[in-house]
Amino acid sequence: MTLRRRILLYYSVTLSFSLVIVGFWSWFEFTEQRNEALRGGAEAALKHDPLFETFEIILYGGLPAILLGIFGGGMLMRRALRPIEELTEALENTDVSNLSDLVPRSGNGDELDRMTAVFNRMKERLGRSFTQAREFTLNASHELKTPLTILHGTLEQTIVREDATVHERENAATMLEEIQRLSSIVGQLSFLARADAGLMSLNREPVALHDLAGDLAEEAALLAAGSGITVKLSACPPIEVRADRMRLRQVLLNLADNAVKYNVPDGSIEMILQRGDDEAVFAIRNTGAALAPELQGRVFERFFRGDPAHNSAIEGSGLGLSIAKSIVEAHGGRIGYAVLPDGRTEVSFAIPAIPPP
Amino acid sequence: MRLLIVEDEPKTAALLGSTLRSEGFEVVWAEDGKGGLDEALRGGFDVLLVDIMLPKLDGLSLVRELRARGHTTPVIMLSARGEVEQRVEGLDAGADDYLPKPFAMSELMARLRSLLRRNSPPKPSVLSLGDLTFDQVTRETRRGGKRIELSTRESLLLECLFRAEGGVVSRRDIISAVWEYDFDPGTNLVEVYIRRLRDKIDREASPSLIQTVRGLGYALRLQP
Incomplete structure (x- = not known):
């Protein structure tokens, strides 16, 4: 049945019910009048004021009919429109992760069913383009690996060749460094493409996060010493998580490296490990310049490198935080960027923790 | 030393061949899995370099078949799909080592040295x-x-430089030997540790033993 017909039907049903009630009340009133007229004659019949009777019919017959119309009609309308609500909800919840989940169809061929079908087809098409984009990145990064190997190897031969001039060696070394940078970007892109496709392999085991945080603080102190930055691990209670140790170290090192790179000379870094509700929360704060508010939502975007006017000298591909985000999310956690009231910037992540014994 | 390269990409094979020949290896090249297996079964090789993606017979099946027939020649697998699972798959199939592309020739030489x-x-x-x-x-x-x-880390670093016997050790190999990271940390940790090690070993003595080979990595040797 089409939606138009359904609404029409519900509307007529409500209206009929209302008429039945009004009719019943009128019948009741008229029967009463007639009986009284039969018993007491014209005089008794005249006792009834037509205005008053009409008022009574409206009050006792019309009002319930109106109420029934409002409530019953409302209910029936809601039923008629429920598929629209379901579709709206589905539209609202649609994102990259659930493009393959289709909205259930009623199958009755009405306008809404057709709309659901169109929506599902759109989801399928979107899903296909996303998959294509992902596969493109993955294939592109694989295809780049062989030429990179050949370039690297050929330049290595130039460097070790005995008859190469100093100038040739210098040039080859510069190119080698760039090839290594390119290789690293290719590796990161391929990691992200695999993560997007849900192919990140996690070797989960109980990991003492406090040990990793302790190691990290030491390593970060070494990285930061050159620019006079101090590193403090101000809270580190024992917390275990079920995670891939290697991937977790990758996230931690990336956050620490950013905290050093984007810091000011003689600045400071503070790391805090805490237990939240059923989760481990690790935060790292640094005294570097905060991002402009309009840029803050973009820190986890791929190739985002902060304010281009200030950070051109900072090395890095701009993929580190996207990778950190994908790893944290693969562990069922979340990661965020915030500027604290004292002006420091904080990157923190939370992942489910193993409950303490 | 006789070495078999099973690689379908001629340019990669040519590069591997010329590098290995200059290091004193006798090199044989097979351009597909089937030919590679026949060549390997004929025997007489000290080590095999096998690409995973090969026409006719893929590298993993080649190694499995070789091991099933009782051949114990050391195998290094090469692959452009350099992911962790591929490494595990390669080692499960019976390979001795796995080198993800893109790799440096110095890294390949390091693996060969340690295998041999x-x-x-x-x-x-x-x-x-x-x-x-x-x-x-x-x-x-x-x-x-x-x-x-x-x-601990400094001594791991020194050990990994020592083991290269004067050869150049790439940043990536240092990272995996000292930190056991399977990813590129994108930091200058290696540089920091090399500086610390130099401070302890080379500062008060001569000649300097830890050398930077720009573009390639570091080496522990007496002369450049």
């Missing part, structure tokens, strides 16, 4: 170069007889 070392008589536990000595068991390090205190 397995079959040679064990080295003494104390490694030495000039007046620098390093005991692999007690981790004791001395230069000119004077004892040097190294942190």
Whole structure:
């Protein structure tokens, strides 16, 4: 049945019910009048004021009919429109992760069913383009690996060749460094493409996060010493998580490296490990310049490198935080960027923790 | 040393061939899995380099077949799909090592050295170069007889440079030997540790033993 017909039907049903009630009340009133007229004659019949009777019919017959119309009609309308609500909800919840989940169809061929079908087809098409984009990145990064190997190897031969001039060696070394940078970007892109496709392999085991945080603080102190930055691990209670140790170290090192790179000379870094509700929360704060508010939502975007006017000298591909985000999310956690009231910037992540014994 | 390369990409094969020949290997090339298997079964190789993606017979099946027939020749797998699972798959199939593309020739040479070392008589536990000595068991390090205190990571770094026997060790190999990271940390940790190690080993003595080979990595040797 089409939606138009359904609404029409519900509307007529409500209206009929209302008429039945009004009719019943009128019948009741008229029967009463007639009986009284039969018993007491014209005089008794005249006792009834037509205005008053009409008022009574409206009050006792019309009002319930109106109420029934409002409530019953409302209910029936809601039923008629429920598929629209379901579709709206589905539209609202649609994102990259659930493009393959289709909205259930009623199958009755009405306008809404057709709309659901169109929506599902759109989801399928979107899903296909996303998959294509992902596969493109993955294939592109694989295809780049062989030429990179050949370039690297050929330049290595130039460097070790005995008859190469100093100038040739210098040039080859510069190119080698760039090839290594390119290789690293290719590796990161391929990691992200695999993560997007849900192919990140996690070797989960109980990991003492406090040990990793302790190691990290030491390593970060070494990285930061050159620019006079101090590193403090101000809270580190024992917390275990079920995670891939290697991937977790990758996230931690990336956050620490950013905290050093984007810091000011003689600045400071503070790391805090805490237990939240059923989760481990690790935060790292640094005294570097905060991002402009309009840029803050973009820190986890791929190739985002902060304010281009200030950070051109900072090395890095701009993929580190996207990778950190994908790893944290693969562990069922979340990661965020915030500027604290004292002006420091904080990157923190939370992942489910193993409950303490 | 005789080495078989099974690789369908001619340019990669040519590069591997010329590099390995210049290092003194006798190189045979097979351009598909089937030919590679036949060649390998004929025997006489000290080590095999096998690409995973190959026409006719893929690298993993080649190694499985070879092992099933009782051949124990060491195998290094090469692959452009350099992910962790591929490494595990390669080792499960019976390969001895796995090298993800893109790789440096110096990294390949390092793997070959360590594979071929397995079959040679064990080295003494104390490694030495000039007046620098390093005991692999007690981790004791001395230069000119004077004892040097190294942190765990510093001694791992020194050990990995020593093991290259004068060869260049890439940043990536240092990272995997010292930190066991399977990813590129994108930091200058390696540079920081090399500086610290130099401060302890080379600062008060000459000649300098830790050398930077720009574009390639670091080497521990007496002369450039």
